[in-house]
Amino acid sequence: MIRIRNLSHQIAGHDILRNVDLDISKGGLTALVGPNGAGKSTLLSLVARLAATQSGGIEINGLDLKKISHGDLAQLLAILPQVLTSTHRISVQDLVGFGRYPYSHGRLTPKDRQVIEQVLASFELEGIRHRFLDTLSGGQRQRAYTAMAWAQDTEYLLLDEPLNNLDIAASRSLMARLKRLAEQERRTIVIVLHDINYAAGYADHIVAMKAGEIVEAGAPEAIVTEAFLSRVFDTEAQVTHVAGRPLVVV
């Protein structure tokens, strides 16, 4: 479980996060939604320790985040940041292999190779395993990076807007894959999503943020309502239900 207590963060004098309290329980897909500038990415980067916490605390599985070593944290939690470069010329297979760095530090063991093969298979990358990243489409590249983070074999996986620049087919396929794999391998995924419908359609929990604060949290069916959209996103949109899940009419 990730336990965030009284977390505040400032960047250049501006409050990005204000007294955030949040528990993310083990298992399932938690979606972080909210308008631009709500502090979602900052929250994610603090949990992954890409930036140091200024005030407040974060615990992962009861351990103080500040006291976990680099190596231990990399085996417990992986993050896929938002900006992924495309100039790097490495093959898909080598990229997924980098996901094993926390375990083998570059010298792949038979176990690593086995994990890499499994991950390449479950992300359907076998056909393009020898292609360089800069020759792939946006959807393929995102899938390859996600596979790398998956190969890190961590209990927690944080993804920052993985659906950016993806078309509807690639987005749906990535979300469905993540949901299925999270259930199969009992991992905890926290994912920042721009599109509330993807959150409502695939997430087990939704955490809504606005102006650096948690506004609401709960199951999609319970919290995605017209009043919720108006409060969090300042927009009047109609909400219907399809197959038991809420759907925002855009």
Place this chain on the structure above:
Amino acid sequence: MPRLWLLTCLGLILGLSVVSVFVGVIELSPLALFLDPEALHLLAVSRLPRTAAAVLTGCSMAVSGQIMQILVRNKFVEPISAGTGQAAALGILLSVLLFPAAGLAIKMSLAATTALLGTLGFLALVQRLPPTEPLLVPLVGLVYGGILGAVMVFIAYQADLLQYVDVWMLGEFSGVMRGRYELLWIAGIAAFVSYLIADQFAVLGLGRDMSLSLGLNHRQVMALGLLCVSVVSALTVVTVGMLPFIGLVVPNLISRRLGDNLRVTLPVTALLGGVFVLACDILARVIRHPYEVPVGTVFGVLGTLAFLWLVYARPRHA
């Protein structure tokens, strides 16, 4: 494919070394080695050191160029044109001025220190540039290197030491003899050490956030990379002078053909650097025989052509 490149480069280095040993102002034939003790002396004092110096310089400059590109996360920079080389020359100039009696080790340490500071300054400048404008990075590097170079020339002019500056600014191997090039072996060792941690540099190449997520000790690897670039630059500038373009052309060529997985490509990058510099040095000796053209000039011409080809040739997509 990488193995083929590796073996080819290795073969070329051996072949070119044999050629290099027998090219020079004084006639030296393979037969004379068995008959004439003078010939052996020439070989040991001048020809072998020169050949070794060219290979070591090429290998270590290519590797340090590759590492610089990872540190800055931009494929269009290399230490010699982005301030590291000029800062190293400034350091050695200062040591000549301030500690004229000091030994070579102290002068070298000072040069490596200023090279390190110069590279840190470049990193600090570059981090403020917008990531959407990658070509600003080499341009800023050229301006920055130009300013450092101007400071150095001004100080040298004031102190009447301009003749030294020419030696450092224009790389050439004609002064290389036994006893005057051995520092380059340290540059070679620095390049080899960076091969040992090639995997960490490869992870660093994924960017700060990703390398932190993978548990890399980001600061430590950055520091090691900086150290390698600075030591190699300082040693080559002092021993043979500045050889621009090698650190730029060779890693880019390898990246185009073989990719960026350093564990596989770094040895090829090193050897290809050695092949290029050795070939250019042989050319430099035969173009105007019995006179020499500085190898920096030869490489400047060929390197520019190679780079234009790199920029305009479409990469083959596998």
